Amino acid sequence: EVLGSHAVQLGIIWLVLAPQPVASFAACAVIATQLFLVVTGNYAWLNWLTILVACAAISDGFWRWLLGGPFPGWSWFGVPLKADGGGADADVSSPLWWTVLVAAAFAGLAVLSRKPLANLFSSHQLMNASFDRFHLVNAYGAFGSMTERRYEVLIEGTEDAAGHHADEETWRAFEFRGKPGDLRRLPRQVAPYHLRLDWQMWFLALRPGAEPWFVALLERLADGDPGVRRLLARDPFDGRAPTALRVRYCLYRYARREERRDGGARWVATDLGVIARR
Structure with missing residues (x-):
């Protein structure tokens, strides 16, 4: 994958400036690479934007060759212009x-x-x-x-009346749809769909701080907002408002084979401490 991406994005990409049909074949190579990235990763709109631009390098003739079976003789994007009723072609060259x-x-x-x-x-x-x-x-x-490490921000809540002083056993984590949380859950395949909230949480873990959107998220979770709860995979409080929230910072890594065999965990997490409370 790495070698193929480098070959296309550093070398073949320049061939889109070449005459046809070379440019069309180069554009198809770019599109194929981007579709592979869509299947194996998730870069939001970046892949689709690149695909859209690459399509502009594909000629009408190439489209007819590629899809010409059911549509023989079609002009996909060209409209023949006639200067007069005699059938002479119109001059469509650009003015000086x-x-x-x-x-x-x-x-x-x-x-x-x-x-x-x-x-x-x-x-x-x-x-x-x-x-x-x-x-x-x-x-x-x-x-x-x-980055070479996977840091995660975990949001936990408790219904204990003691609030932030509640026993550890009473704290339960909100599970997101895609990002790591439950140590036994397999990484999910969500591409080509884009989980925007999970994406934002990943970036938050790279530079944890009081981002306005994250503060708003905590406020809505504390209020039991049903719309925000639907963005999550699991609400441990079934829509009830917790008495307190806390944010933990953890370092995740994939479990080794022997660790999966012994405990069934897919992830191993190292707790780096509580970084915020609500």
């Missing part, structure tokens, strides 16, 4: 003023792109930044680096 305008815009963007290009090869590369006040040229890096 439009060509000059496009060339000027291209030249301007090329000049503005010097800073993003220099940033690309910098030892202190900025992953998400804009280099002009109109935000015309930017640096965008999705997953420029990957």
